[in-house]
Amino acid sequence: MLGICRGRRKFLAASLSLLCIPAITWIYLFSGSFEDGKPVSLSPLESQAHSPRYTASSQRERESLEVRMREVEEENRALRRQLSLAQGRAPSHRRGNHSKTYSMEEGTGDSENLRAGIVAGNSSECGQQPVVEKCETIHVAIVCAGYNASRDVVTLVKSVLFHRRNPLHFHLIADSIAEQILATLFQTWMVPAVRVDFYNADELKSEVSWIPNKHYSGIYGLMKLVLTKTLPANLERVIVLDTDITFATDIAELWAVFHKFKGQQVLGLVENQSDWYLGNLWKNHRPWPALGRGYNTGVILLLLDKLRKMKWEQMWRLTAERELMGMLSTSLADQDIFNAVIKQNPFLVYQLPCFWNVQLSDHTRSEQCYRDVSDLKVIHWNSPKKLRVKNKHVEFFRNLYLTFLEYDGNLLRRELFGCPSEADVNSENLQKQLSELDEDDLCYEFRRERFTVHRTHLYFLHYEYEPAADSTDVTLVAQLSMDSFDFSQTLSPIISCKTTVPNTCL
Numbered sequence: 128m129l130g131i132c133r134g135r136r137k138f139l140a141a142s143l144s145l146l147c148i149p150a151i152t153w154i155y156l157f158s159g160s161f162e163d164g165k166p167v168s169l170s171p172l173e174s175q176a177h178s179p180r181y182t183a184s185s186q187r188e189r190e191s192l193e194v195r196m197r198e199v200e201e202e203n204r205a206l207r208r209q210l211s212l213a214q215g216r217a218p219s220h221r222r223g224n225h226s227k228t229y230s231m232e233e234g235t236g237d238s239e240n241l242r243a244g245i246v247a248g249n250s251s252e253c254g255q256q257p258v259v260e261k262c263e264t265i266h267v268a269i270v271c272a273g274y275n276a277s278r279d280v281v282t283l284v285k286s287v288l289f290h291r292r293n294p295l296h297f298h299l300i301a302d303s304i305a306e307q308i309l310a311t312l313f314q315t316w317m318v319p320a321v322r323v324d325f326y327n328a329d330e331l332k333s334e335v336s337w338i339p340n341k342h343y344s345g346i347y348g349l350m351k352l353v354l355t356k357t358l359p360a361n362l363e364r365v366i367v368l369d370t371d372i373t374f375a376t377d378i379a380e381l382w383a384v385f386h387k388f389k390g391q392q393v394l395g396l397v398e399n400q401s402d403w404y405l406g407n408l409w410k411n412h413r414p415w416p417a418l419g420r421g422y423n424t425g426v427i428l429l430l431l432d433k434l435r436k437m438k439w440e441q442m443w444r445l446t447a448e449r450e451l452m453g454m455l456s457t458s459l460a461d462q463d464i465f466n467a468v469i470k471q472n473p474f475l476v477y478q479l480p481c482f483w484n485v486q487l488s489d490h491t492r493s494e495q496c497y498r499d500v501s502d503l504k505v506i507h508w509n510s511p512k513k514l515r516v517k518n519k520h521v522e523f524f525r526n527l528y529l530t531f532l533e534y535d536g537n538l539l540r541r542e543l544f545g546c547p548s549e550a551d552v553n554s555e556n557l558q559k560q561l562s563e564l565d566e567d568d569l570c571y572e573f574r575r576e577r578f579t580v581h582r583t584h585l586y587f588l589h590y591e592y593e594p595a596a597d598s599t600d601v602t603l604v605a606q607l608s609m610d611s612f613d614f615s616q617t618l619s620p621i622i623s624c625k626t627t628v629p630n631t632c633l
Contacts, residue, residue, distance in 0.1 A: 259379040262546040264294045264322075266365045267378070268354055268429075272302040272328055272347040274589045277309055279370040281584065285531045286374040288539040293379050294320040294546055298358055298365065300350055302328045308585045315583040316536060317557075320543045326357050338447060338464075339456035348460030351424065352443055355434045367427040371508040373528050380504070381483060385428060392477040393437065394469070395428025397484035400491045403459070404466065415454055417466035418473055424462040425507040426484040428477070443468050480504075487516050487524060494519055536582050 259265075267287070271280045280299075287295065299309060306325045313323045328347060334356070335349035342348050350357075351367055358365060364385055366378065384395055404414045404421030414421075446468045457463040469476050481496035482503055488510040497503055506524050510516040514525050560578045564571060586592070594600065 259293060259383050261292075262294060262543075263379075263382075264296050265291075265378055265382045266296045266298065266362060268298040268300070268351075268358060268365045268367045269370060270300045270328065270347055270350045271305045271309065271370055273304055274308070274586060276347075276370050277305045277584075278587065280305075280309070281312065281536075282528065282532050283368065283370055283372050283374070285534050285536060285539065286372075287378050288318060288321070289531065289534070290374060290377040291379070292377055292543065293382075294322075294543065295378075296322045296324070298324050298326065298362075300326045300328050300331065300354075300357060302347075304586075311583050311585050315580055316540070317580065318540055320546055331357060338451070340460050341456050341458050342460040344460050349457075349464075351427065351461045352464060353440075354429060355431055355439050358431060360435075363430070363432045365429050365431060367424075367429055369425040369507065369509070372425060373506040373508075373524075373531060374504070375506065375527065376504045381426075381428070384477075384479065384483075385430070388428075388430060388477050391433070391437075391474050393430040393433045393439075394465075394475050395477045395479050396422035396424065396465075396469075397426060397479045397481055397486075399423045400481065400484075400486040400493045400496065401488055402490060402492075413454075415450060415457065415459075415463035415467050416470045418470050418476075421466045422462075422469060422476065422478075423484055423486055423507070423509065424465050425486070425509055426479070426505055427465075428479070442472075446471065487518050487521065489516065491518070 269280055269283070271277060284297070299305070301309060306327075309323070310325065313321070328350060331350055331353055332346055334353045336346060338349055340346065340349060354365070354367065366381060388395070398419070399417075399421040400423070402420070404417035404419075406412050406414050443464055447464050450464075450467050454463075481493075483505050484507050485493045485496055485503060485505060486507045486509050487493060489512075506527065508514065508516065508528070514521075514528065518524065557578055557580060561575060564574055564578075568574065
């Protein structure tokens with residue numbers, strides 16, 4: 128019994144020793160960790176920093192290590208974000224076409240910049256995409272001639288206006304037919320913060336008529352070559368578009384790409400997405416010279432001021448004259464000449480990401496450009512077949528085009544908040560007259576209709592108008608959807624008549 132008690136006392140003493148030793152040690156260290164009321168660090172690095180033996184080189188090594196750790200953390204965050212984008216797991220980047228997306232496919236032109244941004248630890252997308260000023264005017268040039276082109280350009284303009292958040296200035300190189308139609312259209316459309324200037328295409332024919340051209344666009348397909356001479360001398364940059372273009376995003380995103388031009392880059396172009404310039408489409412196929420796959424000119428960014436200083440006019444003329452000695456004619460109009468110039472001067476080009484010109488021509492490889500709807504920026508119907516072209520996703524593209532074709536253009540008359548625009552007297556008078564109407568009046572809708580200005584598209588189809596000598600023509604004005612348009616044509620023999628009663632309203 129006595130032995131058992133002694134054993135228990137020994138065990139108890141050992142246990143107390145084990146508990147007390149750490150506590151005593153902690154109290155000792157804690158009491159010794161203050162000198163003159165200031166804490167003394169137990170860290171070896173920190174203790175070295177306060178010791179005389181601590182050197183400046185050790186401090187630099189520590190700071191360098193901290194900087195490197197922050198860089199690694201930034202790189203990891205950037206890589207995780209990019210991986211999430213690539214696998215489609217980032218909902219915040221899939222809200223639609225306004226979000227900034229990247230394509231890592233070959234030929235997009237942005238993959239190297241993106242990788243460089245990741246290495247540099249840039250986790251801000253805003254830093255990679257220059258911001259366009261809120262009220263900065265975006266200049267757009269379009270060559271438009273004839274009835275068909277006038278219809279196409281309206282659909283293009285609708286798609287641009289639908290997404291835009293900036294004032295727009297359209298420069299339309301048009302023949303007399305297109306100018307008459309489009310001048311009336313824009314005058315009656317009355318869209319705020321939109322300006323339209325016309326340039327006589329017939330006066331420019333002599334500039335390019337000496338070039339034989341087999342393309343279906345005819346002589347007007349060559350007029351983009353003379354824009355540096357045609358557009359105002361004080362205009363520094365412009366976006367040039369074909370009429371068979373549909374925008375799926377804000378055009379300001381494309382305007383911002385001008386800030387990425389460096390050195391002598393004066394042309395922004397998307398790589399051609401067919402094998403045309405590779406010369407292997409059929410036996411004895413001989414295209415114009417081009418750099419690799421060549422470039423498509425349906426969407427062009429032009430730095431006009433630098434092009435003029437480079438004497439662009441002489442450059443393309445000399446190239447065209449030299450190549451025509453062997454080629455005899457162009458097959459793809461201005462695109463052949465642009466590519467021949469670039470072949471000799473590759474430094475002129477900034478290659479745009481392919482989603483800025485998704486080409487739906489025959490033999491195209493556009494499917495390699497996009498992987499999701501959010502990748503699409505501009506759709507280009509660059510085939511004579513237009514909406515009937517063969518493509519894996521043509522139904523989606525066709526529906527997008529038809530959406531803007533049938534879209535009510537009056538809904539695009541919205542103001543740009545915070546951006547002052549030139550006062551339109553007609554628009555101000557209209558608003559004043561509408562405000563004076565009594566909305567409780569049973570005839571309010573009819574009275575409102577007297578002052579409402581409807582968008583007017585003259586000569587939707589080819590029509591040779593000959594005004595009557597006595598000015599007694601009768602015009603039938605109808606409002607109908609596009610699917611009913613064919614039916615209305617069957618009525619044309621019935622309603623084509625004249626009367627001696629002036630100012631008749633049907």
